[in-house]
Amino acid sequence: MSTGSRERPLVPEGTWVELELVLLKPGERAPGIPADTASVPFAARVRGFLVAPARLGSSAQVRTQAERVVAGRLRAVLPRNPADFGDPSPELLQVGKEMKRRLQDPR
Amino acid sequence: MSARAYAEVMARRGAIMQHALGLDYAQFERDGGVAFDYEGLVGSPGYDLDAVRRVQAAFKVGNTPLWELPRLSRLVRQTAKPGRGARILIKDEAANAAGSFKARRASLAVEHAADLHYEGVVAATSGNYGAAVASQAAMRGLRAIILQEVFDSKWRGQPEILEKTRVCEAYGAEVWQVTVGPELFYWHLITLEQTGFFNASLYTPYGILGIETLGVEIAEQCRAQFGRDPDAILVTHSGGGNVTGTARGLHRAGSHPEIIGVSVDLTGLHMASDHDFNRKSFTTGHTGFAYPFTVNPDRVDVPRNAARGLRYLDRYVSITQGEVFFATQLLAELEGLERGPAGNTSLAAALSIARELPEDALVVVQETEYTGAGKHPTAQLTMARELGIEVRIGDPRDGKPGKRIVIPDDIDQLRAVDIDLNGLRRSYLGRIADRRPDRPLSDEETTFLADDTGVSRDQLATLWDEVARRPRARARA
Numbered sequence A: 001m002s003t004g005s006r007e008r009p010l011v012p013e014g015t016w017v018e019l020e021l022v023l024l025k026p027g028e029r030a031p032g033i034p035a036d037t038a039s040v041p042f043a044a045r046v047r048g049f050l051v052a053p054a055r056l057g058s059s060a061q062v063r064t065q066a067e068r069v070v071a072g073r074l075r076a077v078l079p080r081n082p083a084d085f086g087d088p089s090p091e092l093l094q095v096g097k098e099m100k101r102r103l104q105d106p107r
Numbered sequence B: 001m002s003a004r005a006y007a008e009v010m011a012r013r014g015a016i017m018q019h020a021l022g023l024d025y026a027q028f029e030r031d032g033g034v035a036f037d038y039e040g041l042v043g044s045p046g047y048d049l050d051a052v053r054r055v056q057a058a059f060k061v062g063n064t065p066l067w068e069l070p071r072l073s074r075l076v077r078q079t080a081k082p083g084r085g086a087r088i089l090i091k092d093e094a095a096n097a098a099g100s101f102k103a104r105r106a107s108l109a110v111e112h113a114a115d116l117h118y119e120g121v122v123a124a125t126s127g128n129y130g131a132a133v134a135s136q137a138a139m140r141g142l143r144a145i146i147l148q149e150v151f152d153s154k155w156r157g158q159p160e161i162l163e164k165t166r167v168c169e170a171y172g173a174e175v176w177q178v179t180v181g182p183e184l185f186y187w188h189l190i191t192l193e194q195t196g197f198f199n200a201s202l203y204t205p206y207g208i209l210g211i212e213t214l215g216v217e218i219a220e221q222c223r224a225q226f227g228r229d230p231d232a233i234l235v236t237h238s239g240g241g242n243v244t245g246t247a248r249g250l251h252r253a254g255s256h257p258e259i260i261g262v263s264v265d266l267t268g269l270h271m272a273s274d275h276d277f278n279r280k281s282f283t284t285g286h287t288g289f290a291y292p293f294t295v296n297p298d299r300v301d302v303p304r305n306a307a308r309g310l311r312y313l314d315r316y317v318s319i320t321q322g323e324v325f326f327a328t329q330l331l332a333e334l335e336g337l338e339r340g341p342a343g344n345t346s347l348a349a350a351l352s353i354a355r356e357l358p359e360d361a362l363v364v365v366q367e368t369e370y371t372g373a374g375k376h377p378t379a380q381l382t383m384a385r386e387l388g389i390e391v392r393i394g395d396p397r398d399g400k401p402g403k404r405i406v407i408p409d410d411i412d413q414l415r416a417v418d419i420d421l422n423g424l425r426r427s428y429l430g431r432i433a434d435r436r437p438d439r440p441l442s443d444e445e446t447t448f449l450a451d452d453t454g455v456s457r458d459q460l461a462t463l464w465d466e467v468a469r470r471p472r473a474r475a476r477a
Helices: A090-104 B006-011 B013-021 B038-042 B049-058 B070-078 B102-115 B128-140 B159-170 B184-195 B205-226 B241-252 B287-295 B321-335 B341-356 B377-386 B421-435 B443-453 B457-469
Strands: A016-024 A042-050 A059-063 A069-077 B066-068 B087-091 B120-124 B143-151 B174-179 B232-236 B258-264 B315-319 B362-365 B390-394 B404-408
Touching: A016 A059, A016 B184, A042 A069, A042 B143, A090 B070, A090 B321, A090 B377, A090 B390, A090 B404, B006 B013, B006 B184, B013 B184, B038 B205, B038 B443, B049 B102, B049 B205, B066 B205, B070 B087, B070 B321, B070 B341, B087 B205, B087 B341, B102 B120, B102 B128, B102 B205, B102 B241, B120 B128, B120 B184, B128 B143, B128 B159, B143 B159, B143 B184, B159 B174, B159 B377, B174 B184, B205 B241, B205 B362, B232 B241, B232 B341, B241 B258, B258 B287, B258 B341, B287 B421, B315 B341, B315 B421, B321 B341, B321 B377, B321 B404, B341 B362, B377 B390, B421 B443, B421 B457, B443 B457
Parallel strands: B087 B362, B120 B143, B143 B174, B232 B258, B232 B362, B258 B315, B390 B404
Antiparallel strands: A016 A042, A016 A069, A042 A059, A042 B174, A059 A069, B066 B087
């Protein structure tokens, strides 16, 4: 998400949006965690209905599905869930075919 | 320090938990801090088995089909010695509300929260349990908050857990997606404190009692459909609840098959590492969770864990990521069941172990789960390749977690690898010995530790001597 929130249009109240927030900064994290994890913030994303009009990238509040009001930085409007099925696996296609053949025609 | 500082919040954990569980765990503790009244804890819910079945039936859980997998069994027999190659059965737990056996655990936990008049429930889980809690809460009009470890620090999401976010939101839950780290528990405590909601932990007695029906159903269905008791039950093993509840249920039904735990081998990957997080293709049922939970069951979000794998495991094996993907493909292409990853871990081991057993033996894979975007082998293999992990066909023994996934080219290459249960028992005991050097075990502690590690008192005495004699720093290794 780029900065420069001033030029961005106001997102209307009631829009389903995603907030991002830092829960613990690097120096505040749990003791004893691996160095690669300790050096980055512990952060979160959460979604809800925008409580008041706000611009992308600016502070905002949402009312969540559990009816709580949460504050954070407005990250996305109608956020898409990026999970998909990925690319086909030639390896799995091949072994499936082989095993079907083996079942019909035992060695 | 602020009230939200990490150390401050952790210092309040006892008080937060007691309020969020409605159960005083102190009543079960015994002198010395080692032993506690396990049966008293697991027996504390006021439900007998019939009551559990009634609750589950009322909330769309249980009585799932037990299917035979004849084509996979036949394929295994082709590579077995004459007379060997057991009948493989699978318990289709995907048929539960929310698509997994976790509905059994959630049904009782959420029922209990409703009985105690909590307004909502919170669960810190990246797995199917979140969906199950959200679904059970939806049926009762309770609010639900699910906390999930989803992203690395570059906001790259684990595909399977992204799907879990979607499904929990589909059931109307508030979902927090956090970045890698054990501070998920910290945020869990803050959320419980802020809301006063019930902690629908996986590890309460309710979470275990709810699974006992799964074991009972397997015994009853094997008798009704196949005229005999099961010989071996394969259980995907992680936090220990699945093993514990299933074994207890089977015992309740008077059935005593071999209980075989199965975990995906993720040796070498650190579960709290930002770098390693997305380099594993399995989010649960793997050694990265199972080892620490098995040797230290109380490292959980409740004072005492009701899920205690070592009590019930007769045998414990690992299987590689590539072998599980292979089993997933075969379940779809040979048996017409497209299912998610969790149950396929124990299925992969079943395809190896059935080879050793007589033809008339019954081997039960005790769960399936729903599949979908992100939860599919193709999603995981795509992610693995993007992160530079090599994927190829060959001998699964050549795989290396985080570096190389090798998919077997034939069923006879599948090999469940035995994990030394005594090694895990020594690690468990070593932790206790470290805390109390030179103090012998009391009679009560000896009995407790023998039960808790699944051995006789004599065997326990031998293991304890081995551990106590070691240099202290090495006992934990």
